[in-house]
Amino acid sequence: MNDMSRVERQVDTKEIKLECRDCQVYYGDNHAIKDVNVDIEDKTVTAFIGPSGCGKSTFLRCLNRMNDTIDIARVEGSFKLDGEDIYDKRVDPVQLRAKVGMVFQKPNPFPKSIYDNVAYGPRIHGLAKNKAELDEIVEKSLRRGAIWEEVKDRLHAPGTGLSGGQQQRLCIARAVATEPEVLLMDEPCSALDPIATAQVEELIDDLRSRYSVVIVTHSMQQAARVSQKTAFFHLGNLVEFGETGQIFTNPEDPRTESYITGRIG
Amino acid sequence: MPILWLILIVFAIAAVGFFLGRSRALHSSGGDSRGLHSLPFYYGANVALKTAVPAFGLMIIWLLVQPLYVNSQVSEMIPDSAVKEGSSRSLVMAEVRRTASGLNNAIAQGHLTEDMVNNARADITDMTQRLKDAGQVVTAEITQPVLRAAQSYRTLTSTGYSIMNVGVILVALLGAGAGWLQTSSEYRARNVVEQGVSVLLFGAASIAILTTIGIVLSLVFNTWEFFKLYPATEFFFGTTWAPSFSGRGGSSSLGIIPLLWGTFYISLVALLVAVPIGLFAAIYLSEYASPRVRSFAKPMLEVLAGIPTIVYGLFALLTVGPLLLGVFGDEGLGWMKAGTAVMTAGLVMGIMLIPFVSSLSDDIINAVPQAMRDGSYGLGATQSETIRQVVLPAALPGIVGAILLAASRAIGETMIVVLGAGAAARLSLNPFEAMTTVTAKIVSQLTGDADFASPEALVAFALGMTLFILTLGLNIFALYIVRKYREQYE
Ligand SMILES: Nc1ncnc2c1ncn2[C@@H]1O[C@H](COP(=O)(O)OP(=O)(O)OP(=O)(O)O)[C@@H](O)[C@H]1O
Ligand SMILES: [Mg+2]
Numbered sequence: 001m002n003d004m005s006r007v008e009r010q011v012d013t014k015e016i017k018l019e020c021r022d023c024q025v026y027y028g029d030n031h032a033i034k035d036v037n038v039d040i041e042d043k044t045v046t047a048f049i050g051p052s053g054c055g056k057s058t059f060l061r062c063l064n065r066m067n068d069t070i071d072i073a074r075v076e077g078s079f080k081l082d083g084e085d086i087y088d089k090r091v092d093p094v095q096l097r098a099k100v101g102m103v104f105q106k107p108n109p110f111p112k113s114i115y116d117n118v119a120y121g122p123r124i125h126g127l128a129k130n131k132a133e134l135d136e137i138v139e140k141s142l143r144r145g146a147i148w149e150e151v152k153d154r155l156h157a158p159g160t161g162l163s164g165g166q167q168q169r170l171c172i173a174r175a176v177a178t179e180p181e182v183l184l185m186d187e188p189c190s191a192l193d194p195i196a197t198a199q200v201e202e203l204i205d206d207l208r209s210r211y212s213v214v215i216v217t218h219s220m221q222q223a224a225r226v227s228q229k230t231a232f233f234h235l236g237n238l239v240e241f242g243e244t245g246q247i248f249t250n251p252e253d254p255r256t257e258s259y260i261t262g263r264i265g
Numbered sequence: 266m267p268i269l270w271l272i273l274i275v276f277a278i279a280a281v282g283f284f285l286g287r288s289r290a291l292h293s294s295g296g297d298s299r300g301l302h303s304l305p306f307y308y309g310a311n312v313a314l315k316t317a318v319p320a321f322g323l324m325i326i327w328l329l330v331q332p333l334y335v336n337s338q339v340s341e342m343i344p345d346s347a348v349k350e351g352s353s354r355s356l357v358m359a360e361v362r363r364t365a366s367g368l369n370n371a372i373a374q375g376h377l378t379e380d381m382v383n384n385a386r387a388d389i390t391d392m393t394q395r396l397k398d399a400g401q402v403v404t405a406e407i408t409q410p411v412l413r414a415a416q417s418y419r420t421l422t423s424t425g426y427s428i429m430n431v432g433v434i435l436v437a438l439l440g441a442g443a444g445w446l447q448t449s450s451e452y453r454a455r456n457v458v459e460q461g462v463s464v465l466l467f468g469a470a471s472i473a474i475l476t477t478i479g480i481v482l483s484l485v486f487n488t489w490e491f492f493k494l495y496p497a498t499e500f501f502f503g504t505t506w507a508p509s510f511s512g513r514g515g516s517s518s519l520g521i522i523p524l525l526w527g528t529f530y531i532s533l534v535a536l537l538v539a540v541p542i543g544l545f546a547a548i549y550l551s552e553y554a555s556p557r558v559r560s561f562a563k564p565m566l567e568v569l570a571g572i573p574t575i576v577y578g579l580f581a582l583l584t585v586g587p588l589l590l591g592v593f594g595d596e597g598l599g600w601m602k603a604g605t606a607v608m609t610a611g612l613v614m615g616i617m618l619i620p621f622v623s624s625l626s627d628d629i630i631n632a633v634p635q636a637m638r639d640g641s642y643g644l645g646a647t648q649s650e651t652i653r654q655v656v657l658p659a660a661l662p663g664i665v666g667a668i669l670l671a672a673s674r675a676i677g678e679t680m681i682v683v684l685g686a687g688a689a690a691r692l693s694l695n696p697f698e699a700m701t702t703v704t705a706k707i708v709s710q711l712t713g714d715a716d717f718a719s720p721e722a723l724v725a726f727a728l729g730m731t732l733f734i735l736t737l738g739l740n741i742f743a744l745y746i747v748r749k750y751r752e753q754y755e
Contacts, residue, residue, distance in 0.1 A: 066642065069638065069639065069642055071556070097642060097644065097645040098644070101643065101645075104636065104640065104643065108634070108636035108639065108640040110658075111637075111658055112655075120641070120644060120654070121644040121646075124646050124650055178644055
């Protein structure tokens with residue numbers, strides 16, 4: 001019975017995967033994120049847009065506690081993943097990051113072979129029972145990262161030897177390989193050509209059937225194409241958050257309108 | 266005239282040339298510096314450079330060549346009969362030079378006058394006595410030919426210097442004049458000065474390189490001398506090291522193998538101590554330590570690097586040796602006979618190398634971009650997983666380089682070995698026995714009163730050469746490793 005009711009609910013309103021309330025982030029004295037409230041829904045693509053330096057990356061990094069690695073960063077507020085506070089003392093950030101994966105703004109492949117880059121996560125988390133399974137995970141992930149065709153003959157060449165765009169897709173494949181429940185992508189397409197961008201967008205759409213995806217982008221078209229929800233940040237504030245269609249056609253806040261029509265940036 | 270005066274005079278000419286050149290340039294454009302090709306300063310600098318560079322160049326070359334020339338001239342004057350049995354021309358020449366400088370000093374102190382010194386029929390015994398009175402070392406009675414040679418050595422040298430003084434000043438004046446005449450508003454002084462600067466820098470670089478080549482050549486020649494007296498095969502493959510000093514008679518066996526083995530063994534122990542501790546300390550400092558701990562611990566570690574090695578040697582002799590003896594000596598396990606042993610020197614040398622390894626590795630680990638670590642953390646890796654699988658592989662070439670540099674230092678270390686490892690050249694596997702290294706033996710071969718032409722002394726050069734080639738090889742290998750991995754990682 002219980003199962004039935006859940007399925008029914010998913011049809012109309014989706015479950016909330018990540019609930020963020022009254023979030024503040026400080027870098028030393030710099031108040032970078034102010035009073036942000038966002039609900040990331042399950043099986044949805046949420047886009048963060050906003051001018052450079054408004055705090056999109058900063059907020060994204062709060063969602064998997066990557067800000068812990070920055071000494072001067074201080075995070076306040078409540079972040080609940082499936083109803084559980086991720087900043088609770090009992091939560092292991094390492095475990096959390098396995099569930100909430102991340103693709104960074106700048107490609108950062110490890111100084112290892114392409115294969116080892118992708119196999120890194122599965123190996124750490126013991127996702128493969130044997131070599132054959134690992135091979136399979138690697139191939140599947142590289143295919144989903146839209147880079148398999150380019151690298152299948154040189155899986156053991158160093159990942160750092162790829163072009164910038166290839167490296168970024170390798171990082172996407174690497175993040176997908178650990179099967180995260182939420183995937184955070186910080187401008188994943190900024191170094192990609194239109195073909196690879198289309199492939200990554202396809203991947204995002206594909207991921208949506210099972211995970212929730214948060215994507216930071218500077219391309220309005222991309223946000224409109226891939227996302228169902230859009231959040232507009234400005235100077236550390238969340239100005240507007242809602243259905244993508246509504247934000248792009250009928251924004252409530254004048255600042256949002258100016259930004260998407262290209263008047264502030 | 267002392268050299269210092271000559272240098273000051275050249276500088277003075279250059280300074281005057283600078284101002285003359287500058288004002289001539291300004292004058293040629295009617296006092297308006299905008300009409301000049303270059304800023305007025307460059308015209309002055311052009312004249313100054315043309316004054317100083319050729320003059321100093323001549324001076325340096327002269328100072329290098331003159332002693333060679335004088336030596337060969339004087340050496341021809343010495344009749345064969347003056348070269349005693351068992352001695353050599355170069356030894357007599359050394360005597361001549363000593364006498365000549367003794368004469369100079371005696372004049373300076375007023376025990377002799379210029380005329381007396383230059384007197385061709387001067388009385389030998391009288392002269393010797395006066396030199397002794399003046400406190401100048403005179404080995405034995407000066408012989409007639411030596412005194413003659415010393416006299417002409419002095420005259421040749423001083424005439425040489427007079428000619429040099431005149432020549433250098435002349436060149437300086439000519440250079441200044443030429444530079445001054447060239448000066449006109451069209452003249453591209455800026456470009457010329459630029460070239461002059463690059464020539465100066467090139468000169469500095471060449472001096473560094475030429476000195477190195479000189480040192481290597483002197484090593485090579487002396488090693489060659491040694492191999493003329495002692496068979497190379499026995500040197501390289503001989504397994505005993507037992508030099509006998511000529512006084513005691515008998516022939517020496519000078520096999521390098523025991524020394525190399527000692528060097529290798531002690532360095533190995535040192536690296537076994539230094540590499541893990543240094544590396545772990547570096548990882549702790551760069552990855553785990555809070556900024557406060559780091560700001561305090563890193564300088565502390567680096568203080569260790571500033572301790573002179575002789576202090577480490579004392580530490581080995583007075584503290585570590587007795588301590589080890591207490592545990593492994595006759596009262597303990599009974600493996601160790603005396604405090605000086607491979608283990609003692611190796612441990613202390615390892616401690617000496619810790620800051621070396623840790624400080625270099627710490628810098629290298631810090632240079633690994635944060636984005637790499639973020640990537641790993643973002644995939645849910647723990648800190649130690651990140652360090653083991655991402656940071657260390659990325660830093661590996663640098664770390665290997667650091668370790669090989671530490672190895673070079675260990676191989677070249679002397680004081681700790683002299684005090685900590687004993688002086689016995691021995692081929693043994695027991696780390697609690699005394700052994701010695703190549704460097705320590707170089708010291709002991711040259712500090713005795715052996716004749717410098719004997720194989721017992723010349724062997725020091727062959728040892729030095731071997732050591733040089735070893736460390737060179739090690740450094741080249743380090744470079745190779747670093748390059749190879751860098752290609753793979755960047
Ligand atoms: N590591 C850091 N240390 C200190 N301040 C930081 C750090 N990272 C970001 N900031 C500051 O936080 C603010 C928000 O930066 P953030 O990187 O989140 O912007 P962004 O929206 O992602 O911009 P962009 O679109 O250019 O990537 C900026 O003012 C920035 O200076
Ligand atoms: Mg950003």
